[in-house]
Amino acid sequence: MIEFAVAAATAVALGFAARWAGPRLGAMDNPDRTLKPHARPIPFLGGLAVAGGMAAGLGVKGWPLPAGVAIAVFGPVALGLVDDWRHVAAPVRLAVQGGLGVGMVAAGLSATALPGKPFAWVGAVVLYVTAMNAANFVDGMDGLAGGVAAISAAGIAVVATGEGRPGVVSVALAAAALGFLVHNLPPARLFLGDNGAYLVGATLAVAVLQTGRTIPALAGAASCLGFFLLDLVLAILRRVAGRAPLFAGDRGHVYDQLLARGFTIPRCLAVCYAVDAALVAAGVVAARLATAGALAVTGLAWAAALTALFAFGFVGYRAEAMRE
Secondary structure (H helix, E strand, C coil), X not given: CHHHHHHHHHHHHHHHHHHHHHHHHCCEECCCCCCCCCCCCEECCHHHHHHHHHHHHHHHCCCCCCHHHHHHHHHHHHHHHHHHHCCCXXXXXXXXXXXXXXXXXHCCCCCCCCCCHHHHHHHHHHHHHHHHHHHHHHCCCCCHHHHHHHHHHHHHHHHHHHCCCCCHHHHHHHHHHXXXXXXXXXXXXXXXXXXXXXXXXXXXXXXXXXXXXXXXXXXXXXXXXXXXXXXXXXXXXXXXXXXXXXXXXXXXXXXXXXXXXXXXXXXXHHHHHHHHHHHHHHHHHHCCCCHHHHHHHHHHHHHHHHHHHHHCCCCCCCCCCEEC
């Protein structure tokens, strides 16, 4: 597909530009030996490369996004840049994200598979805000968020194709994420940054809502958020169990715990990619079933994943709480 090639190539090229511009603009993620254990300052403008790649891919297809939905996709980049340069307090961040979600719904994109407009509207905003923060949680290891984004977006594209929908947004994201990985695989020379994490989460949410016009399609596409949602659920469970503040960051995410257990970074990435791919596969299968079957498949897949987190001690892990 031409849009895939254009998005990927543009993201690669803009990645080089972001690596050049980062030190000159002071857009550098500095290590702090707590939440940021990387060895040296790294530019955090990777989200701009992904956004540019996506925009180029979408442009090839005649820009198929209404203005309100385009703002919901690309608007979070601005919020993320402010958060990267100047930390934005969690309540303010959530309020801005919620406002963008409301704008998306006002533009006509909601969870229409849910019964009744109030549920469709609220469900869409909740998914949108949740996906953005879930993507930000996963962005803590070289190659992780970009790789998971590519796998999840590809899964949503498959679901969309099965529903007779184009899936252009998810294809553009998958391609741009792969282009970004040229610069982000270990050892990373460019970080996604909050600007890129919010973009990835927002785009995945929009792709899910565009695809999920029926309950099976919505359940299947949402399951494709896979590792993003799994790590977010783990973070909430772990902080509740440990009585830690919900909005405090820590180094107890799935990938952190795998590293603490002696996994190398490549092996850790392989495990995380595999978990995401398994949840994506469950979603693709579920989308092709009747409602009862779709809910059963996704329910079993997620129950198995959550049970594994408890069984292997991920929920009970204690990590020092810090500012998110």
